[in-house]
Amino acid sequence: MRRALVLLLALVACSDPAPPAPPATDPGEEQRPAFELRDVVAARITALDAELAAGGSPAEADPERVRGLLAMLAPGPHSFEEVALADFASLGDAAVPELERALGSDPPDEKARLAALQALAACGTDRAAEGLLGTLEASPNALLRAHAAWRIGSMGIHWTLPRLVLRLKYEKDHEVVLWIADALAGLGNLAGLSGLSVVAASAPDEGLRARASSKLSEIALLRGCASGAELESLWNAGDARLAEPKRSRRYEREIWSWIARFQEFQLRGVDDARFVLERLDASAALLCAAALHDRDRYTRVHSAQCLERMGPRARGAVPELVLALRDPELASHAVAALGGIGEITSEPAMIGALAAGEAFDLRLSAARALGRFGARASAGAASALRALLAPSEPLELRQAAAESLVALGAGDEVAPFLLECLRSSTLEPRTTEEALARWLEAKAREGNVRAGEVLAAWNALASEPGAVVPAEEQRLAREQRRKLVQEALTDLLPARMAR
Amino acid sequence: MSAPRAILGLVVLALAAWFLVAVFKPTGRPLAAPTAFTSSEQCKECHPTEYAEWKGSQHSLAWTNPAVRALSNDFANQDCIDCHAPKPVFVTGIGERVLPRVERRTEGVDCIACHQLPGDGGMAGTLTDATAACRPVETLDLIKPEFCAGCHNQHKTVDQWRESDWPAKGMDCRACHMVPRVGSDAKGHDHGFPGGNVLAMVQKAVELGGERDGQGWKVVVKNVYAGHTFPTDERSRAADVFWRPVERDGAPIGPWRHLHRMRDPYRTEPDLPSTLLFPGERRELALADPEASGAVEVGLFYKRSPYWKDPEHPDPEQEAELVHRITLRP
Numbered sequence: 001m002r003r004a005l006v007l008l009l010a011l012v013a014c015s016d017p018a019p020p021a022p023p024a025t026d027p028g029e030e031q032r033p034a035f036e037l038r039d040v041v042a043a044r045i046t047a048l049d050a051e052l053a054a055g056g057s058p059a060e061a062d063p064e065r066v067r068g069l070l071a072m073l074a075p076g077p078h079s080f081e082e083v084a085l086a087d088f089a090s091l092g093d094a095a096v097p098e099l100e101r102a103l104g105s106d107p108p109d110e111k112a113r114l115a116a117l118q119a120l121a122a123c124g125t126d127r128a129a130e131g132l133l134g135t136l137e138a139s140p141n142a143l144l145r146a147h148a149a150w151r152i153g154s155m156g157i158h159w160t161l162p163r164l165v166l167r168l169k170y171e172k173d174h175e176v177v178l179w180i181a182d183a184l185a186g187l188g189n190l191a192g193l194s195g196l197s198v199v200a201a202s203a204p205d206e207g208l209r210a211r212a213s214s215k216l217s218e219i220a221l222l223r224g225c226a227s228g229a230e231l232e233s234l235w236n237a238g239d240a241r242l243a244e245p246k247r248s249r250r251y252e253r254e255i256w257s258w259i260a261r262f263q264e265f266q267l268r269g270v271d272d273a274r275f276v277l278e279r280l281d282a283s284a285a286l287l288c289a290a291a292l293h294d295r296d297r298y299t300r301v302h303s304a305q306c307l308e309r310m311g312p313r314a315r316g317a318v319p320e321l322v323l324a325l326r327d328p329e330l331a332s333h334a335v336a337a338l339g340g341i342g343e344i345t346s347e348p349a350m351i352g353a354l355a356a357g358e359a360f361d362l363r364l365s366a367a368r369a370l371g372r373f374g375a376r377a378s379a380g381a382a383s384a385l386r387a388l389l390a391p392s393e394p395l396e397l398r399q400a401a402a403e404s405l406v407a408l409g410a411g412d413e414v415a416p417f418l419l420e421c422l423r424s425s426t427l428e429p430r431t432t433e434e435a436l437a438r439w440l441e442a443k444a445r446e447g448n449v450r451a452g453e454v455l456a457a458w459n460a461l462a463s464e465p466g467a468v469v470p471a472e473e474q475r476l477a478r479e480q481r482r483k484l485v486q487e488a489l490t491d492l493l494p495a496r497m498a499r
Numbered sequence: 500m501s502a503p504r505a506i507l508g509l510v511v512l513a514l515a516a517w518f519l520v521a522v523f524k525p526t527g528r529p530l531a532a533p534t535a536f537t538s539s540e541q542c543k544e545c546h547p548t549e550y551a552e553w554k555g556s557q558h559s560l561a562w563t564n565p566a567v568r569a570l571s572n573d574f575a576n577q578d579c580i581d582c583h584a585p586k587p588v589f590v591t592g593i594g595e596r597v598l599p600r601v602e603r604r605t606e607g608v609d610c611i612a613c614h615q616l617p618g619d620g621g622m623a624g625t626l627t628d629a630t631a632a633c634r635p636v637e638t639l640d641l642i643k644p645e646f647c648a649g650c651h652n653q654h655k656t657v658d659q660w661r662e663s664d665w666p667a668k669g670m671d672c673r674a675c676h677m678v679p680r681v682g683s684d685a686k687g688h689d690h691g692f693p694g695g696n697v698l699a700m701v702q703k704a705v706e707l708g709g710e711r712d713g714q715g716w717k718v719v720v721k722n723v724y725a726g727h728t729f730p731t732d733e734r735s736r737a738a739d740v741f742w743r744p745v746e747r748d749g750a751p752i753g754p755w756r757h758l759h760r761m762r763d764p765y766r767t768e769p770d771l772p773s774t775l776l777f778p779g780e781r782r783e784l785a786l787a788d789p790e791a792s793g794a795v796e797v798g799l800f801y802k803r804s805p806y807w808k809d810p811e812h813p814d815p816e817q818e819a820e821l822v823h824r825i826t827l828r829p
């Protein structure tokens with residue numbers, strides 16, 4: 001019996017009831033250092049608050065005196081305007097409380113409020129600028145908002161810039177937009193140019209259109225450009241000729257407060273922050289790049305989104321974005337940002353992100369991002385994208401690679417495949433249609449007459465912008481477009497490919 | 500060997516045999532290997548009912564819905580992507596704001612978005628079964644309103660519910676939007692997620708009535724059965740009350756005339772007030788037009804885009820869905 005028990009125990013000891021161990025990692029897999037995460041935003045805000053902590057506010061100036069000075073700003077034959085403005089400059093913050101009360105006068109007195117805005121600008125302090133911003137952001141009177149924007153611009157206080165930019169999102173009055181754009185340009189930011197162009201083209205008042213057009217030319221000429229369009233192009237390209245002025249620490253603090261909004265639950269605040277930050281320039285891009293390391297995932301992701309939308313102005317962020325490819329939560333957004341910025345030096349890292357062992361969302365995002373290099377992309381990028389067309393690759397990845405190859409000028413190779421993609425019920429058709437349209441446009445520019453005809457018929461099938469087109473109608477239009485191109489393929493493709 | 504020793508030996512051997520069988524006996528089914536789920540199509544094979552229900556739902560259409568595409572300018576407004584093609588909710592966290600995903604966006608708010616657990620942890624479900632293909636893990640978070648909040652509290656729908664008396668009545672999101680299946684062998688909850696897209700639900704949520712008020716009328720709208728405001732969620736949704744005088748025989752006189760709109764305005768419409776109808780709220784609308792002194796017809800219409808083709812002359816019968824229509828006679 002003893003032997004039986006020993007045998008029994010031996011057998012039990014040999015059993016392995018535990019579940020199978022997870023597969024070991026490939027010993028050949030490179031052990032990349034982790035992407036460092038730390039409390040970036042909170043730490044910078046704390047440090048800057050300590051640095052910028054102001055001494056106590058001065059005692060409020062005698063309200064009677066302030067009201068007397070305001071009266072001196074009224075135009076007239078014996079105007080003491082210059083004297084009053086000089087007094088406001090010396091009073092500084094002490095005058096602000098009474099001036100803010102004047103802004104809220106009841107009943108409303110427009111002339112008095114305009115004088116208060118002028119006086120605040122003359123005070124020249126941060127607190128005075130806050131008072132002006134309050135009017136710009138909340139006054140129901142468009143004239144007061146326009147004056148506030150003008151006065152803010154005249155103060156040259158850089159930290160007001162982000163809040164001026166945000167007004168571009170919500171302001172509907174054309175005159176106010178004109179003065180916001182003017183103020184921004186005075187502060188070295190050209191985010192208002194597109195709004196100014198819209199006012200110049202479409203304001204109902206002819207005089208306002210002329211003034212906007214004149215303002216656009218003035219801003220352009222000051223920067224050595226022949227037109228507003230040329231200047232806007234340089235701005236979007238982050239051209240080095242548009243050097244950013246040196247920004248203050250208070251400006252930096254303001255930027256961090258916008259980055260901090262990325263953590264909000266309500267997208268309203270996040271959307272506002274993204275709107276502002278993507279319209280700023282190189283110094284803000286460096287702060288967003290630093291924020292890529294924040295522990296909060298929303299801060300990291302939305303910072304990368306802003307860098308993508310900033311485009312070439314964010315080129316200073318490229319090294320950090322390349323590092324961010326190591327962060328699984330951030331990588332797909334980081335590679336999209338690299339595509340948006342378009343620095344050719346980041347191409348090798350983006351090609352690396354296509355590798356078979358990488359996460360699918362990263363590979364997909366990289367495939368799309370490489371297309372944004374267009375004709376500047378290297379032969380290596382084109383080869384890497386071609387490799388993704390293999391039937392063994394997921395269909396969505398093949399679609400992304402094909403669309404990018406069109407942008408790289410290799411549309412002839414992939415047009416037939418893209419036509420098949422249009423038949424899929426699982427793939428996004430819009431990007432494929434855009435790629436095919438781009439291919440037809442390129443062929444038409446090369447002199448292919450048939451491409452021009454097909455493109456005209458293709459465009460005729462477009463629905464009205466903003467129209468709600470039923471799904472079946474969309475599908476039929478898409479099928480018509482597919483057939484248009486399919487039937488013309490022999491004429492569109494080079495002879496060797498058309499066979 | 501003596502008989503007692505023999506018997507004892509047999510007993511020991513029997514026990515040993517029983518023990519060995521217990522240790523080494525196969526379970527019947529092997530443990531499922533971790534699977535990378537890349538499409539909700541993969542769920543169809545084992546969950547055809549849920550898949551079919553979801554496929555007909557607004558969640559399935561979140562990316563491809565023509566109205567969504569128009570209002571987001573084909574997702575050129577990238578900020579819409581977060582909720583219309585979200586990463587798995589369990590990855591971003593229950594009650595936390597969702598983040599956009601890059602892949603398979605055409606599947607909208609799909610099985611993977613709601614059920615996939617982080618890493619290769621399997622799928623959140625109502626039971627745990629390591630041998631099932633998707634390795635479900637019983638996860639109670641699935642049935643909590645906080646689970647819906649990541650997307651649906653962007654416009655405070657879940658907060659509206661919390662502030663109403665519906666939690667006290669024991670009725671949460673699923674009570675209306677994910678009802679238990681009916682039928683003798685049915686189990687689980689309907690994955691069709693009916694809401695404002697289902698006329699019957701809209702009709703049930705709000706009542707329309709009226710009473711005489713001097714020489715005119717007082718039209719009454721009441722939110723009787725929505726656990727949140729009416730309308731709720733996306734700011735594009737609007738409910739409008741129209742009226743028109745009618746003849747004695749009920750024939751309408753002239754076009755519909757706008758009386759009141761219930762809607763939450765866009766952020767870029769700061770001059771418009773929010774006029775949402777709160778849970779349980781009864782709203783009286785004065786109809787004092789001289790032409791309303793006689794019989795009038797009143798209609799409550801619902802639309803998913805707030806714009807009219809001709810704002811000066813809106814045509815609700817062509818551009819909106821009729822929810823309730825009543826005739827008020829002196």
